[in-house]
Structures are given as structure tokens and as C-alpha cells.
Amino acid sequence: MAVYTENFTINTRGFTDIIDITQKVKSAVYNHNIKNGNVVVALAGSTASITTIEYEPGLLKDLPDVLDDVVPMDKQYHHDDTWHDGNGYAHVRAAIFGSSVSVPLIDGALLLGTWQQIVLIDFDNKPRSRHIYVQIIT
């Protein structure tokens, strides 16, 4: 078994900023010319997530709209009572999506659908700089 770890940094605007990181992940992986393995894309942080979505204008509105209904920003969160940082909603949203995805690498290609992109979603209530890690396990 071998493990290769790459990373890159993305600056976000926060407030459920959805950023397509597929090409950066592909570059990090394909530079190694590995045929088969498992790729984990992860970040350290509890107010942002890594997931996949079809990165098209409709869904880029639909997802935040649904989250505004399910996990509204203006609800009273116990987290904010404790820390007064106003981002209770961001922690809850991030917990729902998780902080990593695992994508199989098969015959030199990541197992992603034609309309499936890997995205960073930053839920925090301010701009952030996020370090994304791509770990290839063969």
C-alpha cells in the first residue's frame, strides 16, 4: 500500500459559497499516473463541507434555498448562546454534509458521473481560506 497526499487552498466568500474543485482534485490525482486506488478529498473544519453535486445554475440556487428552509440562518442556536460567533447554522449544515468524500480511482479515472462535480461548500458567516487535502491510497 502507498499513500500520497496533496493539498491546495481555496478562498471562499462564506455564506454557503459552493465552489467546484473537481479540476483541482483531478490534477492532484492524475499527476501521479496511478491506475487504481481510492481518493479521499477532505478538509479540517466544522463549518464547511465537501460533497458532490451537478454544478449548474439551478442547483446552485436550489441547494441554498432548501438549506434556508431546513437549517435557517436566523434561527436561535444553542451554539451561538455559548460562543456568540453567530454561525450555529453553519456548524449544523456542515455536520449534515460531512467534511470529506471518497471517490474510487478505476483504470486511471475518478468514478464521477458526467454531471457530478466535487464541491467545497463554505457555510461560515465570513470569508475563509480553506485547505483541501487529496489523499490517494493505492
Ligand code: ZN
Ligand atoms: Zn461556531
